[in-house]
Amino acid sequence: MRVNYHYAILSYCPDLTDPSSQSFPVGMVAIGKIGDNTTFAISIARSINKLCSQNVLLDPFSMQIVENFHTFIDKQLKEGLEKTGINDFLFWLQNRLRNTIHISHINCRECEVEQPDHVLNDALRLFNGEIEHFDPVLIKIEENQRGLPDIRMHECQPPSHCNQIHAHA
Amino acid sequence: MTNEEIAKDWRTRAVSTLKWMRCSNQTGLIEGEAGGYYVEAEGFHRRGYLKPANAHQDAAEVSRAAREKIAADLAYDLGLPVPPVQLTYRENPPPGCETAVAVSLIMYPAQHAWETIRDIPVNQAPIGLAVAQAMSNCSPMFVFDTWVAQTDHNDHPHNIVWGYDPKTLSDSRIIFLDFAFSMGCRGEWENGGWRTITKAGFPAKMLNHLNSDSVLETIHKISDLNDTQIQEVIMRIPKSHLDEEQKEYIYQGLIGRKPLLYQAFSDII
Numbered sequence: 001m002r003v004n005y006h007y008a009i010l011s012y013c014p015d016l017t018d019p020s021s022q023s024f025p026v027g028m029v030a031i032g033k034i035g036d037n038t039t040f041a042i043s044i045a046r047s048i049n050k051l052c053s054q055n056v057l058l059d060p061f062s063m064q065i066v067e068n069f070h071t072f073i074d075k076q077l078k079e080g081l082e083k084t085g086i087n088d089f090l091f092w093l094q095n096r097l098r099n100t101i102h103i104s105h106i107n108c109r110e111c112e113v114e115q116p117d118h119v120l121n122d123a124l125r126l127f128n129g130e131i132e133h134f135d136p137v138l139i140k141i142e143e144n145q146r147g148l149p150d151i152r153m154h155e156c157q158p159p160s161h162c163n164q165i166h167a168h169a
Numbered sequence: 170m171t172n173e174e175i176a177k178d179w180r181t182r183a184v185s186t187l188k189w190m191r192c193s194n195q196t197g198l199i200e201g202e203a204g205g206y207y208v209e210a211e212g213f214h215r216r217g218y219l220k221p222a223n224a225h226q227d228a229a230e231v232s233r234a235a236r237e238k239i240a241a242d243l244a245y246d247l248g249l250p251v252p253p254v255q256l257t258y259r260e261n262p263p264p265g266c267e268t269a270v271a272v273s274l275i276m277y278p279a280q281h282a283w284e285t286i287r288d289i290p291v292n293q294a295p296i297g298l299a300v301a302q303a304m305s306n307c308s309p310m311f312v313f314d315t316w317v318a319q320t321d322h323n324d325h326p327h328n329i330v331w332g333y334d335p336k337t338l339s340d341s342r343i344i345f346l347d348f349a350f351s352m353g354c355r356g357e358w359e360n361g362g363w364r365t366i367t368k369a370g371f372p373a374k375m376l377n378h379l380n381s382d383s384v385l386e387t388i389h390k391i392s393d394l395n396d397t398q399i400q401e402v403i404m405r406i407p408k409s410h411l412d413e414e415q416k417e418y419i420y421q422g423l424i425g426r427k428p429l430l431y432q433a434f435s436d437i438i
Contacts, residue, residue: 011196015278019192019209019216059279059335060296061286098197099280099330 003119004110005032005040008090009130010097011104012062023104026058026066028127029073029093030109031086034116039086041077041154042120044127045069062101070152077154117153124151172276175215176253179274180245183238183405185255187213189272208272217272219257221349224265230356233349234271235411239419240317240348241273242402247390249313250306250344252276256410269410276344277332283343284326287374295338301378303331303343308380309387310345314369315433316391316426317351318358323370352419363422366429385438388430399423 007030011023030042048058048067058066065072076093084092094103111122170178179185187210194216195207205220221233237254244251253274262268291301314322321328322345333341353363403411403420411419431438 013194013196016194016196016280017215017275017278019194019207019214021194021196023194023196057335059333060299060338061281061331062279064296095199096282096284096326098199098327099282099285100278101281101285102197104196 001034001113001116002110003032003034003113003116003122004108005030005119005123006090006106006108007031007123007126008093008103008106009127011102012058012066013100013102014057016100023102025104025127025130026062026101027069027073028123028130029076029090030123030126031077031089032109032119033086034119038116040116040119041073042123042151043070043073043154044124044151046131047150059100065101069150070154074154120151120153170215172253172274175274176245179253179255180242183256183410184407185210185257185272187211187255187257189217189219189257192216207275216275218275219259219270219272221267221270222259222262224263225267227355228267228269229412230415231350231354232269232411232415233354234267234269235406235415236351236354236419237271237273237348238406238410239402240319240351243317243394243399243423244313244345246394246398246402247309247313247387249309250342251313251348252344252346256406258409273346277334277342279335280330280332282327283324283329283331283372286331287324287372291378299333299338299341300331302339303341304375304378305380307343307375308378308383309390311369311371311375311379312384312387312391312430312434314345314351314371315366316423316430317348318353318363318366318422318426319348319351319369321347321350322372324372329372353422358418358422363418363425364429366426366433368433379437381437384434388434388438391430392427394427396424 007028009025010027012026013021013023015021026046028044033039045066080089080092090106094106097103109126113119113122189208189210192207192209198206204223205218206222208217208219234256238256241251241254254271256271258268259270286300289296289300291297328347329343329345331341331343400420403416
């Protein structure tokens with residue numbers, strides 16, 4: 001079956017005061033529909049241990065967000081979907097996160113999967129590609145050791161004003 | 170340079186001597202109402218935010234950049250958490266956009282918007298303690314916002330920011346951004362309109378932790394500001410950024426509202 005979804009890369013900027021500071025990805029959130037009625041959302045967080053082992057110093061509040069990434073995204077989904085619906089959710093989130101933790105880009109994706117939950121693998125491959133694009137060394141280390149990105153499918157509560165979207169885990 | 174050194178330096182003049190250009194780090198850039206973008210200058214390795222960058226029909230009357238600068242200078246004189254600002258000129262702006270702009274300093278390596286942090290529980294955990302401490306220093310801004318008739322703070326998700334150096338979380342501060350629409354920018358202070366004074370909108374969570382002694386102390390500080398000092402802050406703004414008529418309205422308003430603060434906060438002090 002064909003699945004369309006949008007995804008956003010959440011990135012961390014180590015120093016907002018530095019004109020040349022580069023952000024790097026710490027997580028991803030994807031949202032889309034399977035068929036006409038089933039909404040899904042996926043969050044993927046990078047291993048905090050791996051970030052630390054790369055001498056990346058996360059500030060304490062960002063560390064808390066990344067450590068509890070799925071809970072954080074779950075909260076955003078509950079609030080955001082109620083306000084915007086799935087088409088605008090990632091833009092709503094982008095507007096909300098625009099400081100140290102921010103959304104660096106939003107993109108769309110189309111894939112063919114045999115079963116609905118295979119979209120998880122597609123999203124994980126996509127995220128690994130994002131990390132690799134940022135820094136091939138980091139992804140190599142993550143592949144060689146334990147501590148691969150953590151991934152979760154969220155239960156999407158349908159917006160109360162949008163009856164045609166059904167909850168699905 | 171430290172924030173303190175930059176703030177002291179930027180306070181000494183209205184117009185920047187630096188040549189600002191768009192920098193590579195555009196982290197968090199969202200096309201907001203003002204449509205600003207992040208900038209750097211040769212020999213100054215700090216990021217600034219240049220605004221306004223969008224076209225506005227009422228640009229001359231509102232004079233957003235000038236209001237940012239006046240508010241930042243007065244806040245500096247009062248020791249309040251508003252980023253330093255300098256005026257500058259935007260070269261070859263798109264049609265309809267202003268050349269008269271301002272650059273506001275990005276103050277902290279780590280910053281998180283009010284929307285993200287306002288639900289952090291105030292407790293004994295390091296982050297809870299740090300936020301509590303930062304919030305305890307915000308009461309003076311309630312008075313300052315009222316004085317300058319700030320309308321864009323209230324519980325605004327992004328115009329209030331928690332910032333710190335990751336190495337010194339205990340030394341964090343909550344800073345207040347965006348004074349572009351303050352000081353009667355749409356004619357509210359004309360014809361004596363400045364006499365109407367009501368408390369500025371302020372975050373409910375901060376109001377719950379309001380320090381009335383700090384409020385009174387800030388009112389005293391503003392009242393003690395020398396009229397000449399306020400006049401100097403306003404009148405040195407070049408005509409390119411603020412016309413003479415608007416300068417006069419702002420001057421009359423800021424001077425005239427000083428004693429009215431006691432009345433506005435009579436239920437608190």
